[in-house]
Amino acid sequence: MNRNIIELSEVKRTYPVSRGVFSLSKTTVKAVNGITLHVGDGETLGLVGESGCGKSTLARLLTGLEKPDSGSIIFKGKALDQWTAAELGTMVQMVFQDPYSSLNPRHRIGSIISEGMRINNLGNRKEIAARVDELLVQVGLRPEHATRYPHEFSGGQRQRVAIARAIAMNPDLIVCDEPVSALDVSVQAQVLNLLKSIQKEFGLSYVFISHDLSVVSHISDRVAVMYLGMLMEVSPTEDLYRDPLHPYTRILLDAVPVPDPSVRFEEVAISGEMPSPISPPSGCPFHPRCPMVMEICSKERPIMRDMGKGRNVFCHLY
Numbered sequence: 001m002n003r004n005i006i007e008l009s010e011v012k013r014t015y016p017v018s019r020g021v022f023s024l025s026k027t028t029v030k031a032v033n034g035i036t037l038h039v040g041d042g043e044t045l046g047l048v049g050e051s052g053c054g055k056s057t058l059a060r061l062l063t064g065l066e067k068p069d070s071g072s073i074i075f076k077g078k079a080l081d082q083w084t085a086a087e088l089g090t091m092v093q094m095v096f097q098d099p100y101s102s103l104n105p106r107h108r109i110g111s112i113i114s115e116g117m118r119i120n121n122l123g124n125r126k127e128i129a130a131r132v133d134e135l136l137v138q139v140g141l142r143p144e145h146a147t148r149y150p151h152e153f154s155g156g157q158r159q160r161v162a163i164a165r166a167i168a169m170n171p172d173l174i175v176c177d178e179p180v181s182a183l184d185v186s187v188q189a190q191v192l193n194l195l196k197s198i199q200k201e202f203g204l205s206y207v208f209i210s211h212d213l214s215v216v217s218h219i220s221d222r223v224a225v226m227y228l229g230m231l232m233e234v235s236p237t238e239d240l241y242r243d244p245l246h247p248y249t250r251i252l253l254d255a256v257p258v259p260d261p262s263v264r265f266e267e268v269a270i271s272g273e274m275p276s277p278i279s280p281p282s283g284c285p286f287h288p289r290c291p292m293v294m295e296i297c298s299k300e301r302p303i304m305r306d307m308g309k310g311r312n313v314f315c316h317l318y
């Protein structure tokens with residue numbers, strides 16, 4: 001992990017929304033609200049938070065599917081918007097949550113996996129067919145599966161097909177948006193192991209998005225915790241799970257069943273609903289729900305504190 005594959009600096013993304021069904025006036029949702037983050041070469045960065053915290057918007061920004069309102073995204077040393085869509089399509093891929101809707105049901109598996117190679121003229125018919133066979137074997141399927149349709153596969157097998165499609169172009173970065181949440185627990189482990197072995201083989205970087213902290217812990221080198229479009233904490237995985245710094249991280253971890261009885265997190269119940277990203281709370285966005293709240297918390301947004309050893313936290317406690 002010598003260099004960063006992607007670097008975000010103060011990235012913001014808002015969306016216009018109506019104030020109500022009968023209202024003509026518009027307001028904005030601050031989906032991503034000033035994120036500064038990087039992903040190292042060959043690294044897996046886990047991105048966790050409750051639904052609606054902006055994880056999926058951040059995923060679309062990372063893949064160039066959306067453009068930020070402000071801030072910069074540098075990919076392989078160059079601004080993301082300076083790469084063409086075709087260039088980005090070969091270097092950044094996505095694996096989505098739902099393997100049922102992400103694969104075209106009318107296309108055969110071979111055609112789905114080879115689409116990018118055909119569009120980019122990466123070989124003749126025979127060479128592409130041979131590459132598809134190779135990819136199917138790499139993800140634990142068989143070459144004869146190329147002629148079948150998505151409905152003939154289980155959820156786990158479809159996610160293997162989605163992974164084969166993602167690695168077909170030899171990308172540098174794969175953004176996995178809740179890639180195992182729709183799968184049975186036993187199949188989740190198989191798909192996670194497959195992602196890990198593929199990363200080792202190809203030296204890929206991953207951004208692994210999930211609401212499930214136990215899933216994220218299995219695959220990530222570092223974890224970034226998001227709340228209301230902002231970062232709360234970014235730490236190496238082991239440190240974050242052993243000694244969470246931010247009160248929100250602690251609460252999220254309290255909700256995760258821990259198989260090791262020697263590991264104990266302070267019992268703190270999360271109170272209240274997540275506030276609307278249309279009008280996020282002043283100061284620290286977590287202050288209306290934080291059990292450690294202080295007077296300063298509603299007034300000033302905490303800046304990033306560098307706690308050493310790659311640990312960063314956004315909280316007035318530090």
Ligand code: SF4
Pocket residue numbers: 246247248284285286287288290291292293294297302314315316317
């Ligand atoms: Fe809680 Fe204040 Fe820290 Fe926010 S800044 S997490 S409200 S202690």
